[in-house]
Amino acid sequence: MNKEYIIKDILNFILIDGKINQDALSSDLIKNKDKILKYLNNGYKVSTVSTIQQCEICNKPAGPINYFSDGYWIWPKWLNHYLTEHNIKFPKKFLERMELNNYNIDKNFVRQVLEDDNTILE
Template sequence: MDHADSQPLRLIGYWAGSTAPDWPDPKNFVDATWDRLERETIADYLRCGFIHRAFGGLSTCRFCGRENGALELSDGVWLWPDGLAHYVDDHDVRLPAEFVDHALEYLEKLGDADRDVAWWRAQTSPASGKPR
């Protein structure tokens, strides 16, 4: 991968705190009317990100004080703290439409993708049955 051509990961779900007072306040994102199925789908998407980085300390939820993880997760476009799903699930935090649309489009493409079984089958040598 040529990193010179890659786009920076877009941060989402980092909240205002004592060391970052100018970041968004999660209370401004609460929407109890957000469609339950869409909310659950987005929370699941957030939990399934790739681990980008791990930290030594735990963040705490800005609502309930729960320890909320020490990882950053990514889908290759966006970057978020692993506790973001907790905000969506437990505190009705609705993420911006640009992120939600991205996640739903990605999941739809994945669900509609054809499966290529030939490549995997070809990895076994017919004579020995062992991997090539």
């Protein structure tokens, strides 16, 4: 029997009824913000959509609705805007995964997970 992979959708942790959870925003400095941003930018591209997401907070374009993954989590490109402009706080388990990966993404592993028929998106 093959191993079952589960990829967690970050939006399930930061959205409530399709809107950014205000409790996920912080005025505090985000530890390792540059490393987190690099990690988000270096994810394996899962899908591309030509639509641009508007920011709910500042009403500026937040970025494309392209999705990226590290094989454990999946996130939209526009999340970068919320990190850089509004200090969004990520779930502890997401940050722990980044640290465990030493802020690097093994794209071969991601490809393996995404191509596996047993992979589940949560």
